[in-house]
Amino acid sequence: MLSIASLVLPSAPSRAQTSAPPASVSQLPTLGDGSDMTSAAERRLGERIAREIYRDPDYIDDPVLVEYVQTIWQALLDAARARGELSAELDQRFAWEIMMGRDRTINAFALPGGYLGLNLGLVGVVTSPDELASVLAHELSHVTQRHISRLMAQQGKQMPWLIGAMILGALAASKNPDAGNAMIVGGQAAVAQNGLNFSRDMEREADRVGFGVMTQAGFAPQGFVSMFEKLQQASRLNDNGAFPYLRSHPLTTERIADMQSRQVLDARPAAAPPNIPTGLVHAMMAARARVLTRPGIDVLRSWLADAQAMARGTVPVDARSVGVLYAGATAGLQQRDFVAARALAARLTALTAGDAPAQRLAKLLAAEVEWNAGDLAATAGFIDANAPGRPELILGSQLRVRTGQARQAATRLQTWVSLNPRDGTAWQLLASAYAAQGLLLRSVHAEAEMQVARLDYQAALDRFKAAQDLVRKPPPGAGPIDHIEASIIDTRTREVEAIVKEQAKEKPL
Known part of the structure; x- marks a missing residue:
């Protein structure tokens, strides 16, 4: 799935090749709104596009991953409110919802009306919650600064509907390239595509505002820099289509230098808020994201074998080891090898005993294994159905309905x-709970x-x-x-x- 800004003709010039001098770290002036499109109209257009994403087979509502991403997302929203970047009108009118897809490509994208898309491929490659926060903060800033609606306003009143059709065409292209391309070809669409790139000033403003938002939220400034370095390294490789984020957000030496300078001058708060995920938690969630992109049976078998080999020896308590074990257990679950998945989940639970958030995720994985294996009693032993988390709510409700506790x-x-x-x-599960009671x-x-x-x-x-x-x-x-x-x-x-x-x-x- 591609962002509005990623709908660019292959022949469009790349800003990544510019050689502007490093920017000063002084605050750039805000570009202002300048949009004739109302926030209500933008929200309506966003809903129409989001509705199609909900119908897409790659859309995924995985309670564990959604909760992880939401933890970061809510911290960023709170920081944007505190900084005054998120106005009261947009806060109320826009959705501020992240929609995740199984796509293995490295991409995240902003849609009209405060909807954001996030591919599991990106979650799987970032190495820290700080890097993921940098991407989400950048996309959030595109929305709070009204970049999308301003681009639409520049193109005239007919442009929003053409943009909507082009976005849906890009979604269709991920399943059927011929059908998707048929929706976005033609002289008018070509002109529109050339105009859909975020301008250099908009990208720089999203960097500046996003950097301030993520550091205010308690994330390390290094996350922005390391993410840029990772993308820069990828941009030097042959483009195999795996990094559409680079085409929609091309890097320039100026942007990279600006973030490096800001990292030096902007200090992280003395103590990060307690809801910032730990390194072990991120390693587990990145592993889960990689498995849920459906990488193929051979890859799943390889991950399972790697985890089993590691489990036979002494396993250090670090992010790499935890990630390998989690990936192996989840890969075993995907292959319905419950014996192997159960053993690895047990080893993971023991290994994370000193990190409560990580151990909770290990127990949730163990409960997931038992649920899919059909052992309801064992499932109940790993989760507290009354715990406040959404993963416990979803699996606990399914368990209660299955075991005659639909009323609870x-x-x-x-x-x-x-x-x-x-x-x-949750509404769907509630419907099932009511039906079970007649x-x-x-x-x-x-x-x-x-x-x-x-x-x-x-x-x-x-x-x-x-x-x-x-x-x-x-x-x-x-x-x-x-x-x-x-x-x-x-x-x-x-x-x-x-x-x-x-x-x-x-x-x-």
């Missing part, structure tokens, strides 16, 4: 979705809310109307009608129906 699962999930209404996975009306309602969370309002409207039909014509043995639930469903139906009518007036992408 529904109670926990109800509380969660009231605080996190855009969690489609509460059909509530189950259909939860299914509708799941579709709302995934931005598929037409599908949501269909489910809301199905719920209304259940109220009008309850099935035999359904029991008395829950009139409070029915009233809520009627209200939500009218709200979603209004959205569907508004969408019908919009131009197709």
